[in-house]
Amino acid sequence: xxxxxxxLAVLGEIELSVSRGNYVTWFKxxxxxxxxxxxxxxxxxxxxxxxxxxxKYSDLISETLRKNNIISDKLEFKITAQAGVPRRTKxxxxxxxxSAAETPQYREPQAAMPIKAAGNNFxxxxxxxxxxxxxxxxFIVGSGNELAFAACQSIAQSPGNKYNPLFLYGGAGIGKTxxxxxxxxxxxxxxxxxxxxxxxxEQFVQEFVDALRFxxxxxxxxxxxxxxxxxxxxxxxxxxxxxxxxxxxxxxxAIHQGxxxxxxxSDKPPKExxxxxxxxxxxxxxxxxxxxxxxxxxTRCAIxxxxxxxxxxxxxxxxxxxxxxxxxTNIRELEGALNxxxxxxxxxxxxxxxxxxxxxxxxxxxxPKHLSAKQIIERTAKHFQIPMEDILGPKRDKDIVVPRQIAxxxxxxxxxxxxxxxxxxxxxxxxxxxxxSVEKIEKESxxxxxxxxxxxxxxxxxxx
Amino acid sequence: MKLQVTxxxxxxxxxxxxxxxxxxxxxxxxxxxxxxxxxNRLSLSATNLDIGITHYIGAKVSEEGSITVPARLxxxxxxxxxxxxxxxxxxETKLKVTTDQYQSVVNGIVADDFPVMPAIANGKTxxxxxxxxxxxLQQVVFAASNDETRPVLTAxxxxxxxxHLYMATTDSYRLAEKDLGPNTEDVTLLIPASALQxxxxxxGDTTDxxxxxxxxxxxxxxxxxxxxxxxxxxxxxxxxxxxxxxxxATQATLKRADLVNVTKVSSLFARExxxxxxxxxxxxxxxxxxxxxxxxxxxxxxxxxxSVIGSGSITLNSRYxxxxxxxxxxxxxxxxxxxxxxPTLLTDAKAxxxxxxxxxxxx
Numbered sequence: 001x002x003x004x005x006x007x008l009a010v011l012g013e014i015e016l017s018v019s020r021g022n023y024v025t026w027f028k029x030x031x032x033x034x035x036x037x038x039x040x041x042x043x044x045x046x047x048x049x050x051x052x053x054x055x056k057y058s059d060l061i062s063e064t065l066r067k068n069n070i071i072s073d074k075l076e077f078k079i080t081a082q083a084g085v086p087r088r089t090k091x092x093x094x095x096x097x098x099s100a101a102e103t104p105q106y107r108e109p110q111a112a113m114p115i116k117a118a119g120n121n122f123x124x125x126x127x128x129x130x131x132x133x134x135x136x137x138x139f140i141v142g143s144g145n146e147l148a149f150a151a152c153q154s155i156a157q158s159p160g161n162k163y164n165p166l167f168l169y170g171g172a173g174i175g176k177t178x179x180x181x182x183x184x185x186x187x188x189x190x191x192x193x194x195x196x197x198x199x200x201x202e203q204f205v206q207e208f209v210d211a212l213r214f215x216x217x218x219x220x221x222x223x224x225x226x227x228x229x230x231x232x233x234x235x236x237x238x239x240x241x242x243x244x245x246x247x248x249x250x251x252x253x254a255i256h257q258g259x260x261x262x263x264x265x266s267d268k269p270p271k272e273x274x275x276x277x278x279x280x281x282x283x284x285x286x287x288x289x290x291x292x293x294x295x296x297x298x299t300r301c302a303i304x305x306x307x308x309x310x311x312x313x314x315x316x317x318x319x320x321x322x323x324x325x326x327x328x329t330n331i332r333e334l335e336g337a338l339n340x341x342x343x344x345x346x347x348x349x350x351x352x353x354x355x356x357x358x359x360x361x362x363x364x365x366x367x368p369k370h371l372s373a374k375q376i377i378e379r380t381a382k383h384f385q386i387p388m389e390d391i392l393g394p395k396r397d398k399d400i401v402v403p404r405q406i407a408x409x410x411x412x413x414x415x416x417x418x419x420x421x422x423x424x425x426x427x428x429x430x431x432x433x434x435x436x437s438v439e440k441i442e443k444e445s446x447x448x449x450x451x452x453x454x455x456x457x458x459x460x461x462x463x464x
Numbered sequence: 465m466k467l468q469v470t471x472x473x474x475x476x477x478x479x480x481x482x483x484x485x486x487x488x489x490x491x492x493x494x495x496x497x498x499x500x501x502x503x504n505r506l507s508l509s510a511t512n513l514d515i516g517i518t519h520y521i522g523a524k525v526s527e528e529g530s531i532t533v534p535a536r537l538x539x540x541x542x543x544x545x546x547x548x549x550x551x552x553x554x555x556e557t558k559l560k561v562t563t564d565q566y567q568s569v570v571n572g573i574v575a576d577d578f579p580v581m582p583a584i585a586n587g588k589t590x591x592x593x594x595x596x597x598x599x600x601l602q603q604v605v606f607a608a609s610n611d612e613t614r615p616v617l618t619a620x621x622x623x624x625x626x627x628h629l630y631m632a633t634t635d636s637y638r639l640a641e642k643d644l645g646p647n648t649e650d651v652t653l654l655i656p657a658s659a660l661q662x663x664x665x666x667x668g669d670t671t672d673x674x675x676x677x678x679x680x681x682x683x684x685x686x687x688x689x690x691x692x693x694x695x696x697x698x699x700x701x702x703x704x705x706x707x708x709x710x711x712x713a714t715q716a717t718l719k720r721a722d723l724v725n726v727t728k729v730s731s732l733f734a735r736e737x738x739x740x741x742x743x744x745x746x747x748x749x750x751x752x753x754x755x756x757x758x759x760x761x762x763x764x765x766x767x768x769x770x771s772v773i774g775s776g777s778i779t780l781n782s783r784y785x786x787x788x789x790x791x792x793x794x795x796x797x798x799x800x801x802x803x804x805x806x807p808t809l810l811t812d813a814k815a816x817x818x819x820x821x822x823x824x825x826x827x
Contacts (some may be wrong), residue, residue: 021491025513046695047582047682048513055580079681080698 005225005254007032007042010064012253016279017060026052039074040065050077068250069218129198129231130188134181140306142299145175148290152179152263156186159194159229159261163288165252169266169449170292171456173332176265179292180231183263187229196229201237205244212243221247225254229261235284236266240275249280256283272450291449295331300324303331307338318354326361329456337361371462373411373425380407383458392427406455408434409441414459465499465529465554469506469521471545471563477508477519478539480666480690484517485510485535493532498578499552499559500530509581510535515659515694516581517666529554530575538570582693587679590649592629594670594687600631600642601664603791603818608657609635616699619654625705633657634704636823638784639807640791641708643817653683654701659694666690708821709809712800714778716745716752717813718770720797723752724789726766730756731782733764740825741785743799744777745770752799756782776801778808779825785810788820 011030015023030053031043042061044050053061054077062075136156141149151163168176184196199207211220224230230251238244255262266273269291270284295303301324308315323341327334341360345352381391384403391404404426411422412434419438420431428434445452478497485495498509506523509516531554542550545563553560559570601620609617620633629647633640663685667674675686684693730741734756741756752770757763778801789797794812801808801824810820 025491025494046513048511048516048579051580051582056577079695 002222002226003032003035005222005258006035006068006070008257009221009225009250009254010061010068010070012257013064013067013250014057014060018057025049026057033078033080035065035070035072037072039076040070040072041076041078043080044077045079047079050079053077069221128196129200129203130184130196131181132185134178135185136182138306139175139178139182140295140299140303142295142302144293144295144299145179148179148292151288151290152183153186155261155263156183156190159183159187160259164256164259165262165264165284165287167264167266167270167284167287167289168292169269169289171267171294171329171452173330174292174294175331176292177233180233180263180265183261184229184231187261194228195226196231197224197227198231198233200233201235204232204248205237205241208244208247217247221250224251227255227260229263230255231263233265234267235264236268236273238276238280239273242277245277245280249277249283252280252283256286262287268453269449272453293446294329297324300328300331300334303334304338307335308342311342313342313352315352316354319352319357322354322357322361371414373415373417373421376410376414376462377407377425379462380410380458383454383461394427405437405441406451406458408437409445410455410458410462412438414462465501465531465552465559466527467501467506467523467525467552468549469523469552471542471547471550473521473523474506474508474550475539475542475545477506477521478535478542480519481508481510481517482535482539483510483665484512484515484662486512493573493577494579495535496532496573496578497535497538498530498532498575500575501525501528509578511579511581513579514656515662515692516579517662517693518581518691520689520691531557531559531572532575532578533559533570533572541568541570581691582682584677584679584682584684584693587677587684588649588651589675589677590647590651591673591675592644592647594667594672594674596644597674598664598667598670600644601660601667604631604633604640604642605657605660605664606633606787606791607635607638607640607820608633610657611635615697616654616701618657619697619699619701620657620660621652621654621701621704623652623701624650632704634702634707634821637781638788638823639704639707639821640788641704641819645817651678652701653678654697654699655683656694656697659692663687663692666692707807708819709800709802709807711802712774712809713802714745714772714774714776715798715800716770716772717796717798718752718768720789720792720795720812722768723797723799724786726752726754726768727782727785727789729766730754730764731786732756733758733761734782735761739782739784740779741782742777742779745772745775745799747772747775770799778804780808780822781825784822788822791820792818 011027014027018027026049029045030049033041033043035041042053044053058075065071065075136153139149148168151166155163155166168180170176181198184198187194187196208220211217238248252262264284269289270276270281273281301320304320304323305315323334323337327337341352341357344360345356350356377391378388380403381388384399386400386403390400391407408422408426411417411425417425419434422434422438423429423431441451441455445455481497485497494512500507500509501523504523504525505520506525507518507520509518511517541561545566548563551562553562557572557574559572561568561570605620608620612618617635620631622629622631624630624647627646629644629651631642631644666687670687672688677684677686678696680696682693682695684691727741731739734741735758741754744753744755746753750769750772751767752772753765753767755763755765788810792810792812792815794814796812796814798811798813799808800811805824807821807823810822812818
């Protein structure tokens with residue numbers, strides 16, 4: 001099995017460097033029979049393929065094998081009947097399922113068994129990193145995340161089948177980790193033998209570095225490449241790490257080729273992750289990319305209520321509304337505020353009420369008053385690298401207008417300034433300009449992830 | 465590459481190789497035919513990676529070279545040219561084909577990407593008369609299975625048994641075996657039936673001996689100027705000889721044409737019932753009767769005179785029966801069977817080198 005997945009990784013790479021027709025004809029149904037320092041033996045279906053591979057592709061194959069840490073003196077091809085039989089693909093199996101009512105069975109994974117082969121230096125069990133607390137049941141579905149939720153559920157039903165890879169992106173604390181962990185939990189519930197690996201990119205990098213240091217890269221590769229479901233959190237941290245990107249590329253190929261599932265989360269869409277290699281970028285965008293939106297007001301209310309319920313407390317509606325209204329973007333923060341409220345009430349044996357929560361959040365809301373309109377405008381101008389005079393001046397070029405509008409939006413959302421005041425701060429005469437700008441940015445930021453991340457970056461700098 | 469060749473030769477070569485070049489394959493070059501000069505001859509080759517065919521023809525070569533060109537186009541084009549001299553002239557990947565009347569340019573693909581025809585280095589070589597091989601193929605190949613899930617049964621087995629060379633096929637419902645006479649080589653080859661169908665086409669009316677060369681992975685047939693190479697199927701062929709009945713409770717010998725006729729007529733009424741016809745043999749009356757019933761259409765009873773030993777009845781698929789009867793070519797046929805579920809054997813006493821077994825239908 002280890003051989004299979006290694007070979008799949010090799011094939012995945014070869015597929016990229018030869019034409020489709022050549023790949024299908026010469027490489028598709030080949031298998032790796034054995035590899036050691038002496039020789040690598042590859043099974044092929046017939047003598048035509050054998051001769052063609054020997055004549056035209058042996059260099060390519062040896063080189064790709066070398067990249068995958070298979071180094072042998074000789075490369076041999078052997079004709080076997082077995083190699084001619086195409087690997088059973090998912091489609092084949094679906095044909096044989098007669099009853100449409102039946103949900104597709106979880107495919108017996110090719111690589112499920114040989115845990116020993118993977119070596120014990122990776123001390124994870126098969127359910128690496130999966131926290132049982134995160135399930136679909138406790139996930140609250142709202143308009144911003146219903147698509148992601150549906151996709152994840154469908155993946156948990158039959159991993160590797162559709163939406164492969166699944167790429168979830170969105171801001172901090174809106175439930176990405178919860179959802180992707182829930183896929184892991186649901187998959188394990190359906191098939192306890194599945195190899196479900198959850199790993200943050202940071203951990204992944206760390207383990208890879210260790211593997212390099214202790215010369216265990218082959219073990220590292222085979223461990224991750226044989227996962228049935230590989231969940232990688234916060235992939236944006238892979239940016240700029242070239243060797244890591246290469247390793248992840250091979251892992252990705254091996255898993256994807258084997259019709260096994262890959263789930264990736266990130267805080268921005270693939271095309272906005274800086275210094276991400278093009279081949280990874282295109283692969284991430286290959287299956288399904290879903291933008292997870294900030295929860296809307298109703299969803300936030302539902303979240304507050306559900307969380308309170310788990311503590312066996314029913315909150316008055318006005319308290320729920322207040323919490324949901326005041327903490328808009330980050331569910332983690334929302335949960336924190338709720339926990340703080342509940343702890344406060346419990347300690348003093350009070351019932352949660354609007355006055356308590358207002359008091360508390362008033363304190364909690366550390367959004368500093370000392371932030372001035374000027375600072376905001378300065379920060380925004382600096383972010384876009386335009387001079388203050390321009391943003392305050394009369395210019396109407398697009399690259400000035402957008403930062404100006406963003407500045408207005410931030411003034412409104414952070415300092416709650418009135419529209420006429422916002423207009424004045426930016427040297428505009430008419431307050432309707434400010435109204436239009438704020439509305440525009442509000443609307444666009446809901447659709448445009450990059451705009452959203454720009455705004456949050458500016459905000460972060462402001463409070464930093 | 466620059467040469468002259470006659471239209472007749474080129475057309476003949478194209479028609480024997482072009483069929484193998486399939487457009488089904490995802491690799492474009494495999495729908496091409498390789499045109500190559502070698503030793504003052506011209507070779508045309510095509511392959512579908514299961515079999516490869518090369519046809520050599522005489523040509524007046526003034527410049528060596530090779531190119532691959534679309535098989536279909538080339539064949540259609542050359543076959544519609546008038547008889548006479550054709551000039552082939554290659555510039556880069558464009559093959560100029562000129563005759564007195566026509567000037568065409570066919571865009572090709574460089575020959576370097578074309579798969580190499582496998583050579584058999586350390587093989588055994590023996591010969592078999594062309595006419596005999598052809599007859600055997602006609603009698604045997606059709607009974608091979610086309611169920612790819614049991615690859616062994618899609619093969620024709622060519623093997624030596626007690627000093628004779630035998631060719632046999634079975635799809636597990638019927639079985640055909642031909643004795644090709646004494647053979648000194650000890651061989652067991654499982655050859656894909658589809659490849660042998662192509663060989664049958666190539667054999668034509670040849671009376672020359674066919675050279676067979678094989679190792680344990682492939683077999684090469686040389687028929688005059690044509691070479692056909694195919695992979696061998698791996699596996700162990702079932703011991704089919706055990707299935708051929710040796711003695712019979714009931715046996716009828718009659719004119720083959722008579723049995724063919726009554727079976728054909730009966731099969732008309734057997735279309736609903738998967739071709740099921742029931743044959744009854746009665747020793748007392750020396751009669752063979754065949755019956756088929758179609759609930760919608762009606763029913764049929766037909767009789768033929770036969771010399772009979774023992775009485776009994778058996779139900780067969782009329783299509784298999786007809787195939788078997790057509791594979792036999794003699795005047796008479798001997799029809800022998802035992803119980804209702806036992807195999808039935810068709811033979812011709814005058815040509816004991818061919819045996820055909822048909823399994824009965826249940827109930």
